[in-house]
Amino acid sequence: MSIARPKSALSSPNRVVPVLGLLALVLVWVLDLGAILPNRIVPGTGHGLLSAVGWVGATLVTGALIGCLLLSVLPLRSRYLTLLILVSVSLALLPLLLDVFAARHLPENSPYARSSIGSGFWCLLFLLSLMLIEIFGRLGSGRGFQLIVLAGICGSWVWLFQGAGLESLSLVREFNAQPDKFEQALWTHLALALGAVTISAGLAFVLALQMIRSVAWRRPVLGVVSFLQTIPSLAVFGLLIAPLSALTEAFPVLQTLGIRGIGWAPAMLALVAYSLLPMVRNTYVALTEVPESLADAGRGMGMNERQLFFKLKLPLALPVIVEGVRITTIQAIGLTAVAALIGAGGFGSFIFQGLGQAAMDLVLLGALPTIALALLADALLTTLAVSLRPKSATV
Amino acid sequence: MIELKNVTRRFGQAVAVDSINLTIETGEVCVLVGSSGCGKSTTLRMINRLLPHSAGEILVDGEDITTMNPEKLRLNMGYVIQGTGLFPHWTVARNIAMVPALLKWPQARIDERVHELLTLLDLDPAIHAGKFPQQLSGGQAQRVGVARALAANPNILLMDEPFGALDAITRENLQQELLRIQQQVRKTTVFVTHDIDEALKLATRIAVMDQGRIIQHDTPENILRRPASEFVENLVGKQDRGLKLMSLRRVGDLMQRYPQPVNPEPGVEGVQEDDSLRLALSVMLWQENGELPVFNGEGAKTGVITRERILQAGA
Numbered sequence: 001m002s003i004a005r006p007k008s009a010l011s012s013p014n015r016v017v018p019v020l021g022l023l024a025l026v027l028v029w030v031l032d033l034g035a036i037l038p039n040r041i042v043p044g045t046g047h048g049l050l051s052a053v054g055w056v057g058a059t060l061v062t063g064a065l066i067g068c069l070l071l072s073v074l075p076l077r078s079r080y081l082t083l084l085i086l087v088s089v090s091l092a093l094l095p096l097l098l099d100v101f102a103a104r105h106l107p108e109n110s111p112y113a114r115s116s117i118g119s120g121f122w123c124l125l126f127l128l129s130l131m132l133i134e135i136f137g138r139l140g141s142g143r144g145f146q147l148i149v150l151a152g153i154c155g156s157w158v159w160l161f162q163g164a165g166l167e168s169l170s171l172v173r174e175f176n177a178q179p180d181k182f183e184q185a186l187w188t189h190l191a192l193a194l195g196a197v198t199i200s201a202g203l204a205f206v207l208a209l210q211m212i213r214s215v216a217w218r219r220p221v222l223g224v225v226s227f228l229q230t231i232p233s234l235a236v237f238g239l240l241i242a243p244l245s246a247l248t249e250a251f252p253v254l255q256t257l258g259i260r261g262i263g264w265a266p267a268m269l270a271l272v273a274y275s276l277l278p279m280v281r282n283t284y285v286a287l288t289e290v291p292e293s294l295a296d297a298g299r300g301m302g303m304n305e306r307q308l309f310f311k312l313k314l315p316l317a318l319p320v321i322v323e324g325v326r327i328t329t330i331q332a333i334g335l336t337a338v339a340a341l342i343g344a345g346g347f348g349s350f351i352f353q354g355l356g357q358a359a360m361d362l363v364l365l366g367a368l369p370t371i372a373l374a375l376l377a378d379a380l381l382t383t384l385a386v387s388l389r390p391k392s393a394t395v
Numbered sequence: 396m397i398e399l400k401n402v403t404r405r406f407g408q409a410v411a412v413d414s415i416n417l418t419i420e421t422g423e424v425c426v427l428v429g430s431s432g433c434g435k436s437t438t439l440r441m442i443n444r445l446l447p448h449s450a451g452e453i454l455v456d457g458e459d460i461t462t463m464n465p466e467k468l469r470l471n472m473g474y475v476i477q478g479t480g481l482f483p484h485w486t487v488a489r490n491i492a493m494v495p496a497l498l499k500w501p502q503a504r505i506d507e508r509v510h511e512l513l514t515l516l517d518l519d520p521a522i523h524a525g526k527f528p529q530q531l532s533g534g535q536a537q538r539v540g541v542a543r544a545l546a547a548n549p550n551i552l553l554m555d556e557p558f559g560a561l562d563a564i565t566r567e568n569l570q571q572e573l574l575r576i577q578q579q580v581r582k583t584t585v586f587v588t589h590d591i592d593e594a595l596k597l598a599t600r601i602a603v604m605d606q607g608r609i610i611q612h613d614t615p616e617n618i619l620r621r622p623a624s625e626f627v628e629n630l631v632g633k634q635d636r637g638l639k640l641m642s643l644r645r646v647g648d649l650m651q652r653y654p655q656p657v658n659p660e661p662g663v664e665g666v667q668e669d670d671s672l673r674l675a676l677s678v679m680l681w682q683e684n685g686e687l688p689v690f691n692g693e694g695a696k697t698g699v700i701t702r703e704r705i706l707q708a709g710a
Binding site for chain 2: 293294296297298299300301302303304307311312315316
């Protein structure tokens, strides 16, 4: 019996992958794969799949997608393993399309000309990623295996983007124009987001413990942190400028520490304020939801309150607390981008510069790493939370 | 020995336990029985100071428990509760090792003790030691709960409706198991239940409680024969008393014993020496038989029991 079930699961056709594959096939032929721009601002001329990468490229792309379609409907034994290999190799080699496109179409002797990524390419990337997620789910593979595959794909992208062929890509041009600023933005972004998460985690832990210890703290603390969450983020950034300026004027010592009405100080304050609600709520709920019968048993066996906290309550609450940290981290990474408006730096500065100069690729240079950071934080913290959870009821 | 002297517990205005006196001798099983809200669990929880008593005195081996460190007091009292209270993030072995670990036993001694207890409670250490509580059946989990309570060899065992959430068959098995273990380890046990049959089966003495007071404190036989009030009479089941008394007595006490145990003929059904007279009578009625062979623990036939003897002896 135990052999029959996975076998039948493998041989029954998949419905999600062919739909995604068909959609990708249509979109990649209908939409532009890329565009050639004479310079940074002027809109360029789009190129469809065939025109962009020629017959060979178009055949390969079409072949890969049709391959996915066939693999998912034909009666096969190791369907998902084959699909996984096909889809992840396609994803890993995707930048090659841009490489070929640039080589074929970029006019020589025009230093300002650049190639740009078209909607067809984005759709292909997005739909292939969805297929990968579906295949992971069907394979029931562990997180470690998934991370290895993803790391392989990312590694291939990094390697391909370092090659000479993609130098003309507008995104790469924008990066190459200011690599130092990019690195600085990365560190500022990380420092702001992770700093705020760390501070609010510490603060939330203390507040949650205080709320558990005394009932009088419960409502006011939850009320204040909920209220902080309801103020629009831009308003908080704006509101903090005046009081912080006044404060630094009154105490010039603060100015030497780099605290001013704009810059990292108000950004950090606002980020901490925003992070408090999910953090306090999760920590408080996690610690109070430990069943009273367990605490009763522990106490009855002779544990003191300290031992109960460290041996029972904290270990059981930790997965939920980490979940709070995960939500907060993703939220803080996103909000840090907005904090660039008050001069805090980070990837947000590229986004707002790009918007100001109508240079969409500069916007992407800020937006894409922000998304990547959020996804990375999500993956890492989910893995951590899963590893902390007590073993499931499988025999 | 545990002594309760004029012990009272109030929750605000309400009196949960009303000036009770109770002495539990060393090595006996005292079962507190009564309907819910009668104060039996409260009484139990005052003995290990999970609840402080409002008035009166509780002495354990002559020492007033309020003068003792509560954690130290509890480390010497095994505690078993209804929902097992096993820590879900700890393996069975680590759960059992809880108190020895708190007492900082060396690891080798802890491992040895866990192995010993799992075997005592009829759980295979090789299979069960590494499991998590969620992977156990209800009966197995409660066995682990009992093992955990016995781990550091406490003098006293407190059990708060430990088998209340189990199905009838599992409960029966665990009751037998507890009787067997109690014969080996002889712990001073306070056992709380609302099930009078469980009380009659396990107790050396029963304390019947109602509205915070002890109505009667006596042996199971006396509770059945001479109920102190109508309440007790109704609790034990007025009409059912004859059979209940029969279930207190062993076949071994009333059988006609052979001078030498003999090997039984194969395929013959009979009863064990440790079975109750009630069971023997039931088997006779079912088989329409006036006489049953009696076997000992090793399966040898040691004598017979007849219907006449049982009916003559009466209730």
